[in-house]
Amino acid sequence: DLGTICRINKVKLFWGEEFARSYQIQFSTDKRNWRSLYSTNEGKGGIEEIKLTTATAKYVRLYMTDGISEHYSLAEMEVYGTGGVIPKQEAVPYMGKEGAYYLTGGNWKVQRASLVKLDGLEVSDPVFDDRDWIIATVPGTVLTSYLNIGAIPDPNFGDQQLQISDAFFTADFWYRTTFIVPNKYKEKRIWLNLNGINWKADVFVNGHRVGDIKGAFIRGKFDITPYVVSGEKACIAVYIHKNDTPGQITVQSLNSAGKNGGVLGADNPTIHASVGWDWLPTMRGRNIGIQDDVFISATNDVSLIDPFIISDLPLPDLFSADLTLRVELQNHSDRACKGKLMGIINPGNIRFSRSVSLNAFEHRDLVLDKNTLPQLCIENPDLWWPNGYGEQNMYSLELSFVANGGVSDKKTIPFGIREMSYDESDGVLKTYVNGTRIFFRGGNWGLSESMLRLDKEGYDVRVRLHKEENFNMIRNWVGMTGDEDFYRACDKYGVMVWDDFWLANPGDGPNPNDEKMFMKNAVDKIKHFRNHPSIALYCGRNEGNPPETLNKALREQTSLLDGTRLYIPHSATGTVSGFGPYSVQNPRHYFKIRTHRKLHSEMGMPNIPSIESMKKMLPEDKYWPVNDVWGLHDFCIHSAQGASGFMNAVNRYGKASDLQDFCKKAQMVNMENHKAMFESFVGAQSNGMLMWMSQSAWPSTVWQTYDYYLDQTAGYYGCKKALEPLHILWDSQLDKVKVANNTRQGYKNLIAEVLIYNMDGTLMLRDSVRLDSGSDTVTDCMSIVYPKKLSPVHFIKLELKDGNKIIADNFYWRGNKYQEYSDLSNMLPADLQYSLYREKSGGKVFLTVDIKNAGKNIALMTRLKVLRDRSKERVLPV
Incomplete structure (x- = not known):
């Protein structure tokens, strides 16, 4: 799919060992009527270049009829010609906060490096001719740019990922833009900032190499003062290096999801998930590109580096907070400097200042607290709480360094006043915020989006959906998300972050080849995000321990650079637990396996979206029955998701007859089992559970609560119901009614009531009991004694009342024969x-x-x- 009608004059075929002798190259404008403009019975293999009489088409395909064996092996097909979509450039450079000039959008172009014959010094010359380059999306991956101009089909639909050349995109690429340096930067020190690229980059400005970036999660900052002039045109050129070990494409099928991860892990820190997992296809090119903001900033000679505000509450007293400010000061000049560090904290208009002297080129770590600045003790602070425990109050520190009558540098730092503490004394991790034990409930966030396309609004709505689902934690699985907007949204909605570093399960990828590069990225990650009150925990590795050298370094650096959060090396053993299961079980099983109180890092099941979403991701001829295109979208029978078990669960409601019927019954399975999964942890008064997964990075059939299109499944509402802060539940394993109170408030003299209805709506049982429910408690209320003459499927309704007011309720269906629900099809x-x-x-x-x-x-x-x-x-x- 070329994206639009183009004129085509050449095709190149790159064969593997098994090639076609007889084939045709066919063209179409509508994908229905095809014509052949070239055919041969003498294919030679290797690289074949076919020059054509110019043809006009939107679609090109290779039709093979005879080969040297029973199979064909084609590595790549390249189509050459003219035409194509010229997208509208909607974004232009703009002046942002603190005087930063953002180069998002604008004049960015991208080109495959193999097609550029000049070096960076020439490519970054403002007069370089880039008219034959394509318009680039920045921030964005290379693949996104080609998709946005219509050069490739949408890899998220059907099986169209198979139409995209991995060999073409697994290559080095150039990015380039020109802009006018703002006049307001005159007589200032000018900085070029790149907040994130993948995987490595060489950076050039106006014919000069200014530095490099190594790793996908480190910021690049370069002094470009000698190379640019305020008010004049400047050029930035960025050479993006492909991964050294990109690995091979994994193609999922209905039978199997294939291998998770791969050798791409040797390049960490990179977007390791891009090589393909059982929840994401192999992304062509592995998501290389400029993935975060690019902007210009300016200072005078002294700059402020990564200020950090630590809050200390003299627990259990919450009526005051002691703040500590840590900041690095750098004098970039060859002259000594005297000035003042000045701060304003709001709300409250709390002001302070401190005189500072710096020698020439001096770098100073400055620590200020209430002993040096009494203003850093705040009375009656507005605290930041996790979702469900209180408000998410935020403060702002406006920090500046003033010298020679002017502001040399200025930063605004949002922060929350809250204190984290931990208890691992009995082998179980218990986490406290402001002195209150937190029951963590949430999910694993494996990737923001398949091609890293989320913006501020995209992060905001997804984290808001987590909040409204009653979640209060997201695990940043293997550290795949490194965007400031993700952490800001978590702060805003009270969703705490279990923050991984970039090490997958040892079976899913090798240890990183370059530990020095890994730790430079780790240090920058800690310093970049440590002010966010939502970060609760650092974790070294998914389902394994880091190499001991990295484990030691990560433990030291999280303590040295932060010191307010716990570091654990392993996501699934020690004082936490994990390792699934990942396929659908049944409600009794979930309650049965809850034998400990550890925070459990991964447990999930398939989660079929609504029929509208299924139709949006699948071609019409692949709707039904289930097939390999379903497998491409993660519905795999013999892999961790256990699609066959999910099909069996659906068929307990009566064998599914078509897609509509399947999706309807799948929602019943989604609701019943997602609710039980979480209620088993709620009822055991555990320290929490994170489902696998809560975020959908691409159109999938498994491991999500809302789907890729942001439609909530019934599983979403099952989780939401199970995780009400004050909750009444049915433990189906013990046939008991329980009340769980995961709030800071206690309740007296409540009424718990159970009602059982037959399928025709007849009330068959009403029973009640009075109880008190203290903060952070689970109370056994009553056992259910079932009456006789219940219909084959019947309903259990629970209500928790404070006087006559219902403050929590719940609803279940139950079969006289366990999980036999086919009679529901007879409901009136x-x-x-x-x-x-x-x-x-x-x-x-x-x-x-x-x-x-x-x-x-x-x-x-x-x-x-x-x-x-x-x-x-x-x-x-x-």
């Missing part, structure tokens, strides 16, 4: 009525829908969706 229709209310507030429109069951028949698993009036497309997220 319910009489659902609704009212819609519209309100305006703060410039926004809010819709409220009230649903009423006006009849006697039970309405089970009612799904609401909002559609656009004309197109009937879903409005997402809602």
